[in-house]
Amino acid sequence: MWRFIISRFLQAFVVLFCILTITFFLTALAPGNPFQEDKAIPKHILAKMDAYWGRDQPLIVQYGKQMANFARLDFGPSFGNKGFTVNEVIGMAFPVSFMIGFAGLFIALAIGIPLGVLSAVKRNTGVDYSLMSLALIGICLPTFVIGPLLSIAAIKLGWLPALGWEVPWLNWFLPGLTLGLFYGAYFARLTRAGMLETLSQDYIRTARSKGVSETRVVLFHALKGGLVPVVGFIGPAVAALIGGSFVMESVFQLPGLGTHFIRAVTNRDTPLLLGCVATFGLLILITNLLSDILLAWLNPRHQSASDS
């Protein structure tokens, strides 16, 4: 197991290094100057700006500096949010995305797993069909439809703030619910599929024949195996959830990470973009690793396969 974890960790760093290198050169090749504005900035001023921020140096030197910064986990100053370092920008935004993401994850699990189990148990009945149609609608309705709808409902009802991050303990709910409904629909379908497969296994038949109650069969014998596809999906889902989403943040006006990711691209803010890419990359790698470990625990066959 340890060998597996360590080898995955090393792989992760190689992957991260490649991602950062590609991102750096892609942004360097993109047209547009981060300091140019709508009102033309005189050429001599623009040259001074480039010099001040080190953009006049050869590309390879800039690249070396960025990588050295990355090795120290310090991404240097942001070009777009001037006066702030990339670390500060991410440090301000990440907790917000983290909170919203986990709220979304828990709501998704709380909705998705029970509904999936219920569907599987009552397979091919009206309950199953209606639940799965609902889930399909949930998957098809993007967050930029659900989000504004919930937000408008909040305006009409006046129970919760419709958007913003002024009162975080009230503000987390609507974005969390939006994400939760969307991912919950996925989880429901995955749980159903996993449960159906598990319920048809021999050991379930054995359990039933031994007279174990149906509920016990479902909750104790089948659920663990049935959750395997869900756990496999949770890895990337968690990274996507807590990495922040530009759409969600723009709909609910949240100061999260997703906005920085997109703005860094549009502002040609290479240091911030690299910081976001590194954060997001790390998140994906860590959550995938965790979900692999969890999978190995849930399904020992998986573990022996990755160990060998």
Place this chain on the structure above:
Amino acid sequence: MRRGQRRGSNHPSSQAFSLIAELISLKLRKLFYGTARLSPLQPRPSVPVQPLLLRMMKFRIQAGLLLVLALTLVSCKRESRIDWALRNKILMVGNGSEPKALDPHLVSSVGDSNILRSLFEGLVTFHPTDDSKNAPGVAERWESNDDYTVWTFYFREDAKWSNGDPVTPSDFVYSYERILSPDIASPYASMLYFLKNGKEFNEEKITDFTQVGVKALDGRTLQCTLRQPTAFFPQIVKHTTWLPVHPPTIERFGQNDAGLRPMTMQFTLWQRPGNHVSNGAFQLKSWVINKSVVVEPNPYYWDAKTVKLKGIHFHPLSNEFTEERAYRDGQVHYTYTMPPNMIDWYRRNDPKHLRLDPYAGVYYYKCNLNVPPLDNVKVRQALAYAIDRKKIVENVTLGGQGPAYALSPPIEGLYSPPQVVKYDPDRARALLAEACYPNSKGFPRIELLFNTQDTHRAIAETIQDMWKKELGITSIGLLNQEWKVYQSTLHDMKYEMARHAWIGDYVDPTTFLDMLRTGDSNNETGWGSPEYDQLLQDATIAPSAEAREKILQEAETIAMTELAFIPIYWYTRTTLVHPHIKNWEPLLLDNHPYKHVDLSAE
């Protein structure tokens, strides 16, 4: 993790867990099978079924509790933010995008200026009801010599920084040296080219700042010597770039190992809450990226008794639909803009929130004169005359904008632009024929550039269609580029025809007309006319305001006949303004002095 470990059914905690699971299973069974009936295969349950009466009682209690909870939720609506803001006198403003900086010398956008206007005060400041008028700021009075080239500002005694230091003329000299220093690379230093030798110092042609036309005569007098006569100079010094900074703070946070002058260090920690020192009605309280910039009253402000608000929250709401929802939810009192397609709804249903005020800005198409056939003035004229501007403002932009027949919008009591450009399709066809493209035959392909945005696309498509219908030109392509790419294409003159807009910096037609001077950094068309430049020059020494207006009209007539810029419409400010806001008059530059603004429910 070994396989055997996952079963630990003898452990006490797992026994408790099975008990709970059995309880849940009973409930679930009811859900799954409709009754708590057990399947025939199963042995009798380990937990006895509760007596019916007890269960019914429990249900009643649960239902009752739920009802109470629901009623509480419905009845006690939370205090809306707008009420909270009213109670605490906090103005909440939608302010476009995240500020670039809170340093007056390093910004150029409208949103940034809005924040800085609350934090800083210049020599002269904005009038609450008419921004062609001036109100005293740090200077209590000012005067000029006869030909408007030397201006003297007399400082008030009680002007103070937010740390209690007095505001002195030398602070202003320091500030102007800072913004003009080439090393700080201020994006908008050109606003200070009004000062004698300002341009030369900024372009490193001279290095001695004492040669630049600004001088502290004594502890309360500042003298500005200008490059050329400028009768409206007090208008200019209201602009963000002319605001002062606190020298000791700049010096303290500008310390560096690179041996650079502290004043030329960009974006140091001085702009952070706690470090920031300003001299306006408000001071910086907090700044959270993408959330808000919060300012609170400056206790040392000389006119603190006029200040009514207890704070302003500037929210970077860059999505106009989100901003409109924020407004409806009572999270902002004032929006930066609004979705054009909602204007009509508000006009019909909620007119007291909607504000459509004239705004000193113009939307136009730039022609690159190095590209044939745009080098031919008749082609440019034909294109300009074939545009039905009235149709565009009525059907596309929808915000009550004015069809632009010239570059500078009319400024009441100051300037009425010449009516040169009009919709005249017959003349347009004739001109195109004269330019050797009768019926648009052989007209080369031109790409019309705009930055990716729905309104720009809609306008471009409408105009493309008008040119096709009126002139038969089918070879106009639409090219949209992402914002930064668009800027590069535009500023490097790699475009053929491009959409652009200009918002005035001060209330004077020259804020628009100066763009077309030969070689101006915002001209970017390759057009230049010595006659036009001369007229603008002559206007500076015109003997009277009427004579000046006439000369400027003459100049604009030349520009609008040559049409390197084809005007489309004049802006309006389309915003939602909450009725709680008081003393918020329509202003041509939309520069509201926050110290007069009040919140009240009446």
